[in-house]
Amino acid sequence: MHPSDDPTAEQLEARCERFRQVFKRLAAEIEGRVVGHFDVVEAALIALCAGGHVLLEGVPGLGKTLLVRTMARALGLPHSRIQCTPDLLPADITGTITLVETAAGGRDVAFRRGPVFANLVHVDEINRATPKTQAALLEAMQERAVTVAGVTHALPAPFFVLATQNPIEMEGTFPLPEAELDRFFFKLRVAFPAIHDLVEILKLTTGAPAPPAGPVVTAEELTDLVGVCREIVVAEAVYRRAARLVRATHPDSPDAPEVVQRSVRFGASPRGAQALVLGGKVKALLAGRFNVGYADLEAVAPAALRHRVILALEAESDGIDADTVVQAAIEATRERE
């Protein structure tokens, strides 16, 4: 950026304020249609603002697909849906070379884009796709590009993947490999709604159909918002805290609490630390601050780390899940502060 393009503090403050307003509008628009999942909606929007992909996990019927569809509409972005099945092929996602008729009446080969070429891609029941097909998403998620027949095609920006998976029906599924799980910025658990939320859902879905969510933001605005998040300042101590938190999830680390040493096979990757800091930046911005605090890191840590921690077999037998491990790591690093 040229020095003259450097925004003034007032301009930057105005952008931050606009970010907060847009975020609130988005959240309100989505929560009007998806009842009882405020935390999930906020975390999903944080991940989108940080430029990350989201994996939603929950039993059928909790509104995961509705959430993704509503988000896509509220964001006003072109979106597509991929329903994963065991016979889904990579080319069904990325696109393929087909024989097309030219205007002159001749024939030619052309690349036909797959559903991954959208700003927001909803991958439903991602663990039902075969590992080969799942792997096709890897490049798209990480590089934001796909390579077909030796030619790399860039994906549109912004590009978000919102995948869902069902944790209870494991027959005929292919658990996501760790490398792919690591590509997801957040893993969010969609919990069963409370009674009063369930009542609201019944009112919303059994009466006259509610109008669909309208777009609140454009793609350009969204790109600008993502840029604002990156401007938030992080103190050296906060970077160190994020690094220590991730290290504390490794069983061989001296900072690791006892539950981590006993129950974890592999700890979180450096991508986990990146997710912590970026998610913390959005949280700080939403709180009206221009800096990240420890509390911001701790707030996003479960969503950012739970799918990056690989538990040992003993953990399952002891009834310890990833959230317990992450919470123990948070407390261990907090005590050592």
Place this chain on the structure above:
Amino acid sequence: MTGAPADDLRKFLAGVAWRLWWGRLVQRALVIVACAAGATGALLLARRIFPAFEDVRLAAALVAAASVAALLPALRPVALARVAAILDRACGLDERLSTALGCLSRDGAMARLVVRDAALLARSLDVGRLPRPSLAGPGWLAAGLLLCVALLWLEPGAPASRALTAVAGAPRAPGADSGRTIAPAPPRAERAAGPAPASGPTREGRGLLSALGLETPPAPVTPGSALPTAARRGNADDRPPVASPLLPARAPGAGAVGEASAAGDAPASPSTGGAGPSRAADGDGSAPGTAPGRAGVAMGVAAAAGSAAAEPGRRAPADEEARARPIPSGAEAGAALGGEPVPAALRHYIVRYFEILRATHAGR
């Protein structure tokens, strides 16, 4: 970064740093006082248990040096980053000040925003309401002081010692009312010159023995006796003899041999010094190794020392009478303490002391 917000922030942090520095200094000083009191108490206890322990000055010097060394790190100024971190945590500022401090060395719109935000926040902070440095060791302080006070209270001349003396039916130890608590050990040169200080118990040891009615009275002043040694040591030991009802009888020839050997040039006297006729000094004045001194030391026998030559065969009647009495057993000593407020550990050591003393005497 320069400008009003940055300067305000620097000034604010520097002010709090000064405050924290003082607080830390006071806190450290209090902890050091507690530790020093504890160490002093331990020294007093050591002197009680081991009357021969005389390197009190060295130990006290070590305690003093350790105290000064412990205080030195507290003199370092508090870093601004540390101040910012403390304020962030104490006031729940979400690391605003720490971040702003890092931004002081940066440029850019966001850094300016962060500093401005932190400076505004700092203005609204009431530094007077900041948490004061916690006294990390109030428990230690109390324990150290209590130990020290308890031991001083049990020192010879203190009420507890007088009560013990009364229970044992013995007259009060000489100098019991002097109010002195820690008697400095005689200088090394003096100790080397004469055996008397090493031969008898220390003043505190004598106080304890006196409390139990076991102190051996010094022999009457006779020409050539060991008393010149006492006189040389100063006036503290130059007191009238005290008869002890529990004074053990001494076997002839038992005495402080080491004193004679240290003394040098004169044969040991069998009279007041307790060195029997069998003890013959050799040519250079060193005495042959007869039964040495723990019993002799415990009984407070003045040694035949230095060039002093005691006259043989002269023994004070009170001394004879006292020596005729048997050494009390540990149980008797414990019974003599009765229900007096003596710490259990000290009581245990006293009982053990008399058991060993009696066994040593019987073996001789």
